[in-house]
Amino acid sequence: MTVGESVSGPQSGTRVATRFFPVSAALRPYCSIIYLTEVETSPGTRVEDYLHPEWANLRFIDGEPSFAGVGGAKPEAAPHFVVTGPTSKATYFAAGNMRAWGIGILPAGWAKFFALPAEDLADRFVDGTKHPAFAPLAPLAGRLRQANDVGTAAQMLDDHFTGLLVGAPRDDPAILAAHGALVDDELTSVAELAEKLELSERSVERLSRRAFGFPPKLLIRRQRFLRSLARFMLDPSMSWIETLDYHYYDQAQFTRDFRRFMGMSPRAYAARAKPILGSAARARAAAAGEAVQGLHKPAG
Known part of the structure; x- marks a missing residue:
């Protein structure tokens, strides 16, 4: 169920929409929220924004190439399945016409789902299809693309991570x-x-x-x-x-x-214009209780 939704039009011919889907009770200690961001803009143009410091995120991106850089690093093409570790610096992000599904991973979720220290991916992102810790999740991209509607796709993400809890390490x-x-x-x-x-x-x-x-x-x-x-x-x-x-x-x-x-x-x-994060803050607060992911309280 969509609890929070934001829509903004930072410039003529551009539409940015973000929808938020709360995770199920079983995932609340481990994941913050599921979200869908869609950008529609004229060919050859991109919207730019800065993502705040936050916990880890997995994003599945379809559409025109996006570019990202953490902490002043030179922006580079973001992979279609991008895994960003916890950040202590803003992430520059530029996107043309695209659709991105994402799920926020809290510290307990990082330890639960991934067998590598969070420090190894701090302030950086990797191609999830090429990293052994995340490659098993890569097929989700195709399944999300084939979903009949956004509610089905959001539930698919929730169900997949809920399934990973079976056989996962015990909580610390x-x-x-x-x-x-x-x-x-x-x-x-x-x-x-x-x-x-x-x-x-x-x-x-x-x-x-x-x-x-x-x-x-x-x-x-x-x-x-x-x-x-x-x-x-x-x-x-x-x-x-x-x-x-x-x-x-x-x-x-x-x-x-x-x-x-x-x-x-x-x-x-x-x-600065904030086409992605600006209008999404209140919607995220309505859906998850906090305007920014880094303030999200574990277990809801």
Whole structure:
């Protein structure tokens, strides 16, 4: 069932639509949401946007070639089955006429479904058809293309990942506990995280890199930034000073974080058109409870 849908027309002759499909109860600890993005534009033109830092995503893209680059890297052609690991930097994305199905993978889901550390794919993407960890999922592209309607296709994705739970490794309760702590806006330090998990800081560091892709200090900083960014995405009329998370000392500290995570100043970002992410924020919040995937709470 579609709970959230956004449609935008950033320029004449262009239409961007994103639909969101909540995952089933069995998948909520492991996946954030299923989504379909469609771009219709005049031949030879592309819409451009910047994806926020987030957890991992799998996308199955049909249509004209898309281009992507993480963290200022030179954009390159995105594979039709693209797997992006967890990111701590914005991802530039340019798309012509295309249709892309996607599913967000939470840290517990990464550990559940894929036998490689999240750190191995942090801030980068790979061709899922060529990587041994993801190649078994490649046939989904053809099946999604042949689905009779979007509801059937969304259910197909949900059913496939639900099926992967059978025979998957047992959950690591420390991953779910760490994720729950990271989305708690009261958390301010690695020491607090270690205390909550009843682990040493060294053990938390290892867990964080393996399941979340980054050191815990960076993740805490990223979450603080995303809380502020999400407020702006839900209400772009707000000034940046109004969006600041209360853990920021001042706007200068926020500006430094903004440049670190988005690769540009807050002012430059506010002035940019956001044809894909802009209109989708409120729809995503309605469907999944959060405007950005990085704030998604595990288990719904």
